[in-house]
Structures are given as C-alpha cells and as structure tokens.
Amino acid sequence: MVRALHIILLFVCCVTLSQCGVDKDALCGACKMIVDEVQYAIKKEDPRKMIEVGSYRLDSQGKMPGAKKIKYAGSESHVTELLEKVCDNSNDYAVSTEDNGKKSYIRLNARDGESISISNAAIGADTTESLKNALIM
Numbered sequence: 001m002v003r004a005l006h007i008i009l010l011f012v013c014c015v016t017l018s019q020c021g022v023d024k025d026a027l028c029g030a031c032k033m034i035v036d037e038v039q040y041a042i043k044k045e046d047p048r049k050m051i052e053v054g055s056y057r058l059d060s061q062g063k064m065p066g067a068k069k070i071k072y073a074g075s076e077s078h079v080t081e082l083l084e085k086v087c088d089n090s091n092d093y094a095v096s097t098e099d100n101g102k103k104s105y106i107r108l109n110a111r112d113g114e115s116i117s118i119s120n121a122a123i124g125a126d127t128t129e130s131l132k133n134a135l136i137m
Contacts, residue, residue, distance in 0.1 A: 025102065025103040025104070026103075028104075029093070029095075029103070029104060029105035030090075030105075032104075032105065033086070033089070033090065033093060033105055034083070034086055036107070037082065037086050037089050038079060038082050038083070038086070040111065041078075041082045042073050042074045042078070042079075042082075044112075045072060045073035045074075045078065046072075046073070047071065047073055049071070049072040049073065050069040050070065050071060050072060051069065051070060051072045051075060051077060052064070052067045052068070052069055053067065053068060053069075053070055053075070054066045054067040054068050055067055092107055092108055092109040093105045093106065093107055093108060094106060094108050094118075096118075106118060
C-alpha cells in the first residue's frame, strides 16, 4: 500500500510539474528525491510505534469513542511531517550527467553506513538551487 502511494506520488509530481516550463531533469530528480527520502524515513521508523486516529470528541466519561490505533510509519501524519523536511535534504544531492547527456540527481552523503558510488557529479550552489526550485513548484 505504501509503495503504491509512493509510485502514484512520483507519477503525479512528474506529470503535473512537467507542465510548468521548468527543467524536466530537475523535476524528475525532485520527485525521485522525495520518494527516496520518504521511503528511507518510513523504513527507519519504529514499526511498533502507534498513533490514535479517528474522532477526537470526548464522551461524558472523557473517552474518545471511535478512535483506533494505527501504525505511525507510513501514516498520513508521518508522511506529512516527512514532506515538511524534504527540502532540507536537497543539500545532500548533486547532479550526475550520464554519457548520453541525461542529468540525474545522486545522493552525496551516506546514510547510516551505506556505501555510495559517485561518478560524473557536479556539486555547486546552482545544483542545489535548481533542485530546491523544482521542489517548491
């Protein structure tokens, strides 16, 4: 379910934002970055953490009828919090140009000991700026 949501989000971002006249490589890179960052954060979240959702009205005994507990990881609340922080993570990406001239964004900083392979990468303020501009479109 969560994976399907991410794929739909990626598709909607790329299709919708490509209509704005902005660099398509930057837009696709922004969408892929969003999905990558959200998926990583959901995997990192404690799967036992639960939140209460539903009605927040109290009955005469001070209890919430109709409220239920769901997993926090991947919930609407969790994804909303992650999306509010995603622009901060754009500084961890650089532009990589493939042999055919196509640009893509690659992660520069390792997370929790994972290895990173970097080739044909350009790092600079304009790189981060173009990705941030694509994120706010």
